[in-house]
Amino acid sequence: MAGITPVNYELKFEPSFHNFKFNGTETITLNLSKSTNSIILDAAELTIKKCHAVQGTKIISAKPSINEKNERLTIKLAKKIKGKAKLCIEFTGILNDRLLGFYKSQYKDKKGKTKYLATTQFEAADARRAFPCWDEPAVKATFDVTLLVDKHLDAISNMPVTSKKNVGSKILYKFGRTPIMSTYLLYLGVGEFEYLYGKLRNIKIRIVTTKGNKNKGKLSLDFTKKFLGEYEKYFGIKYPLPKLDMIAIPDFAAGAMENWGAITFREAILLYDPKTSSTRTKQYIAEVISHEIAHQWFGNLVTMKWWNDLWLNESFATFMATKIVNKFYPEWDLWDQFLDDAMLQAMSLDALKNSHPINVDVKHPAQIREIFDAISYDKGGSVLRMLENYVGIENFRKGLKHYLAKHRYSNAEGRDLWNSIGKIAHKPVDSMMKTWIDQVGYPIVVVKRDNSKISLTQKRFLSDGSRVSKNKWAIPIQIEEGNYENSILMKSHSSSVSLKNKDSNFIINSGRYGFYRVQYDDHSLANLSLLIDEKILNHVDRWSLQNDLFSQCISGTKQLQEYLDFTTSYHDEDDYITLLNLAQNLYYLYKLTIKEKFSDEIRTYTVQFLGTIFDRLGWDSKKNEKHTDSLLRSFVITALGKLGDKEILGEANKRFNKFLKNKNSLVADLQEPVFVLAAWQGDKKTYSKLLSLYRKSTLQEEKIRFLMAMCNFKQKNLLLKTLALSLTPDVRSQNIRVPIMGISANIHGRDVLWPWLKKHWKKLIRKFGVGNPLANRIVASVGGVIDDKQERDVRNFFKRNPLPGTERVIEQTLERVRIRSKFLRRIKKEFI
Template sequence: MKSVSPVNYELTFEPDFKKFTFRGQEKISIKISRPTNSITLHAAELAINQCSAWYNGKKIIPKIKLDEKAEELTLVFSQKISGKATLEIDFTGQLNDKLVGFYRSKYEYKGKEKHLATTQFEAADARRAFPCWDEPEAKATFDVSLLVDSNHTAISNMPVISKKNLGHKTLYKFNTTPIMSTYLLYLAVGEFEYISSKSGKTLIRVITTHGKKHQGKLSLEFTKQFLSYFEKYFKISYPLPKLDMIAIPDFASGAMENWGAITFRETILLYDPKTSSTETKQHIAEVIAHEIAHQWFGNLVTMKWWNDLWLNESFATFMATKAVDALYPEWDFWDQFLISEMIGGLSLDSLKSSHPIDVPVKSPSDVRQIFDEISYNKGGCVLMMLENFIGDENFRKGLHSYLEKHEYANATTEDLWNSLGSISRQPVRQMMNTWVRQVGYPVIEAKVKNSRLQLSQSRFLLENNTKTKQRNWIIPLSVRMQDKTVTKLMKGPVTIPYKSDWFKVNDGQKGFYRVKYDKDARDALGEQIEEKAISNVDRWSIHHDLFALCVSGQISFRDYLDFVKHYQDEDDYIVLSDIIASLNFFYIILSKEEFWNEIKEFNHDFFNKVFSRLGWDQVKGEKSTTALLRGQVISSLGRLEDEEIVAEAKSRFANLLKTGQLHPDLRGPVYSVIAWTGDSSTYQKMLGLYRKAPTQEEMVRLLSSLANFQDKKLLSKTLLFTLSKEVRTQNLFQPIARMVINPQGKELVWPWIKQNWKGIVSRFGVGNPLLNRIIGSVSIEADFEKEKEIKKFFTKHHVPGTEMKLAQTLERIRIHARFSQNTRKEFN
């Protein structure tokens, strides 16, 4: 810790919605451990009007130095001070439209344009709202007051303790917060409404803009359920008297765990039974569980520094799946975890440009780059692997010990390993440091020789064209054979006696690694897949590993397609979802090749077999995952211009235009098919539906579909529309994400990014996570020349905080280009 540390912030904010500015006043009680004549705080985009310090009963006026680049405010005193002191600072700032710091959000109610003010401080944007020590370890208590127009309501982390009318304004004063980090502080001002309930002594509210509170009923129920679940699981009561769940119209992230005042995109908190899909319902549950888990992991116990961000995000990811699965076992959420988390983690960590879970972080721009599939997905997966290794009960006791020991303080990864290792009496630190301290993960090569199963490990890379440093992982290994399962802690090569017809490494897919089988072992597994003699999870992992080996050039594309034939009678959601996604990926990547029609035909046959078992409409008693699969297959067949699918989609769309009726689970797929086969008249109809859409969820569906037309003039129109005022900044990425997987549209995206890059950066603001998504969107390219062009462009138009994403994007383009090159040789 530095020599100066905050104890308490007394903050008053007064937002001005006419000028989109705010005035702030603060008193910071500080402790100074050694005499100093200068104090440095964080401050960005603020004007300092007045500043003074109280020390030994005397007022001192310091000299002020603002360093815009370093985002620092330095106060220089004429004498040295130490011990206790109070800083008083009067400042003003902008209610910006960049979705970071203290910002404004726009919405409509009864035909009138309205604004609210809200905050997003993680990772390092509290400094845009008030001068502070904007680092996780600089914990303090906060006393917040908000002076607002009388027609507005104010919200913060704690309950209101007093309301005072001051002319046309109202002063809201909130209770003192627990000791916490600046990034968890929350402020909101606007015209809100809410529904409420209680969980034990905790008041729970779902807060929305006017006219939307009825869409919060499902989230209110989820919040009560998950809060109760985590209190029981962690054996520590939720420490605040209230928990607000707040739907914000404009929000860059999905949600944010501000202590006692969690914020969400409207699409992730609000649920309309008439238009919300099964996927939306499950996503709402998962994100609510994730953010509530943070109230313990992240808020009660906070990482010391951002290199341990994974302690927050991986745990929330892992614990959310545990909670949802416990309360809704019929959703098969651990199976879905493989699709939502393991695929993303394995994919990003297959790159040389990936990073370790525990990653060095120096600046705010470094922090913003690591909110990715490593900190969330890979971390969640290695926790699943660890829990499986030490056992559920040891894991739970270890977490309780860790939380109890470090509550209201900061902790490191080592602190966690100490708790889990001491409870389980297993080599937790030794094993887990090989997973969190080094980049990448292993592929285990498995072959049978002389009645012995021989297993060896090396790092798996999608681009393995240069020598890389040899790495070694301590792997909790499990190998299933016909009549037994062998488990070992694998540190080097392993040999197992073998008297079986087949074997499957990574039984149950608990380990974060891939497996490469020789042809004989692979063929034997193919038979087990056809007979469904192994679990759905194992059938999934065999396919997913084979897909990655194919993309990396370790097996041929034809061998991959031949193996997929073993899945002709597959009926499980995660297995089929993965195969469909993989076949669609190849359809996009190879769309310019002469042999493309052969791939289209293969895909069409496979998808048709799946659809014939599903049909268009929900069957009573079917699993919720069936609805997710049905949507995937209909969209995929529509893109292949299946006549029956197209005809039925047109019929259902015509009925929607006439009656407004279409099942929520079918809206996305039908819009997708209608767009793909549509003309300018269809485009206008869909644009009209977008403009009248009753919910954000429906708007996003329709906006995405505008990028699914085949006519390039219409697609160019969509790109132009994307930058208009009719599209929220938070949604700007949606049509781009759809267009890059449209064979007719993907070549339009990069020229559009180049042409509009300056405006995109200006609209998002430096540091906005959405910028990285825009850069990442072009990773679907498969052209060495395009990779050079993109690299050259961003060398000239560099934006801090995008370096890592750019390196990953360029690497993916090279991987795709090399895969296309190899496949071309195969087919010619």
């Protein structure tokens, strides 16, 4: 690549739904700083028909050769060239069904007729499957796209259509030239679309769907307008394209993709039906739309130089998505949910020895797929939240604005961002952030109080309880003592701080802004438990204290009985994340110990705790109740039912039977718990009903609800039926993980899933395709159904059936299994 710079790609594609292939031609305008007769590009799964170079008026013949393994196309020119030149290539490719590159998506129209559309997913390194290019983020160029399609089809790309003309039986769509951008952000879409139109100033906004679905795009159109305008305000930089399309795709591996000006989504994340969509879906649609719009600046306007800085894109969009949605919908308590979801996911993964730093070394495309995980998205987002709190909200915003203005239409690295924020805030941001970005894991701060002195010691927190001494972080520590607050940046292994008053209570990391856990001495913790009981502590701190304590039970620092005793302080609790996290922890303990003699003791305590929450919430929503009540209700009803609460199970059955007679009798928020519990106590007849409902449903969100329910039977033969269904055309390849993850979470699926996966592995791979990001979810689900005695079996299986890009996930999954097995052995000792 050295010495060769692509300036512009002129691309023409002609996709065909008769043979699922496409013809392509491209002319790449190049600058060559050195004389050369060899040009190497990225290309995969393409057949090169012809190629030549043009310099001035001279045509230079060329010979192509593709190395399939390395995905490289080498073009040997008949003579050396230097300066400005054009490279012309004619090629054909496949509209594959693996949900990457230029691929086909299949769906049925209202009359049940099978239809196809062609769409693209180029991130991380799959533009090379559509056209030869320099397929890396730092090699930016402009793109002129033309699509030749059948008369009844529409075409979409990143820019608006500049001309349309008939060519024989086809239409030639020509699109405007894109801004300078990376290959992974290019978009091509061909199909029978319909549109819902909107506008923000002179920016044309469209919700794009398959025929008959545009009315379900109204909510998304509203969100798009609101959030786009708010991002412009926040960054102080106008959205730079003349249009923004939000496109619902029937088959889509990820949740959504931020192609510049043409964002693609799974249908279930863009289409909303007030009759059948749940509160959770509405919230999720808002978050994902906000996330993808954030990328239009952070990722598209300014792009990371290489994939080791992927987190810059993803964690930033994760953080900003929450901030912008929260501005419009503060009653959703999104920052609280961010803590209980994003931060805990990240902390769980980062407490493994097999985690990885945020800034991770990436050599080849398969490794890139592995790092689209909770570290790149959620840990990064949490660390940004910690940084914003450390430098102040306004300094943080000004730093971002400075960074985006400085690097627009170009590439940047993490340190460029820290320099911008540090410069504005006059704080050591770069040196502090290095400790969080470049090293794996996070600290636990051990706190000991002696009168008015507190000593702090930091060490890496690991869920397996092992000790690693060398890690050190620059930790922004906040100590709250009544109304008095003290902040330090703790850079050494240990530190000591004086309190104002030797009798006062204190709390560290109030609001859990810092990405670390705290372990208090027994006396300080006992004092805090009294403040929880009286609700003197704020809700985030009440959530955080029990969460830290539970993680210390898992790592073996504390005994489970200490945690259970501590939870008695929460009998009067009414906060969403605190109740949810406590309920999840207790339910997890019940599932973990279900085969043990003392299981009843834990079950009784869990039922009692969940029962109190249910008594407050009831089955039906109340007028003006909190947004989060409906989210909590769903979990509590499902858990109580599975714990064997007869009244809950009876009511669920009653409501299910009523639903079968009248679909409108059951509100969307209660459908999942009711269907799950109908299956839990159901039989073959119930299974047939759910399967029939699944097949008849046309809305993706609804379909997934029925599919999830079919993972919740107790009978092994019915669970095997659900798994068998996942291999049929009835389940889209994008949803293949749903039955597998659902059965992995079912205590009755423990003996079923792993033998089935081994037996049908090759069929599964054929269905979802090598290189599909869903593979990691499927591999991780194995962890839910095995114990550490089966580790060797799992290792041997994946040795015989290697799947590139899942190696790290296999290690993480097995480590989690060892931690869980060890935890169970400790609980047994404690309770027997």
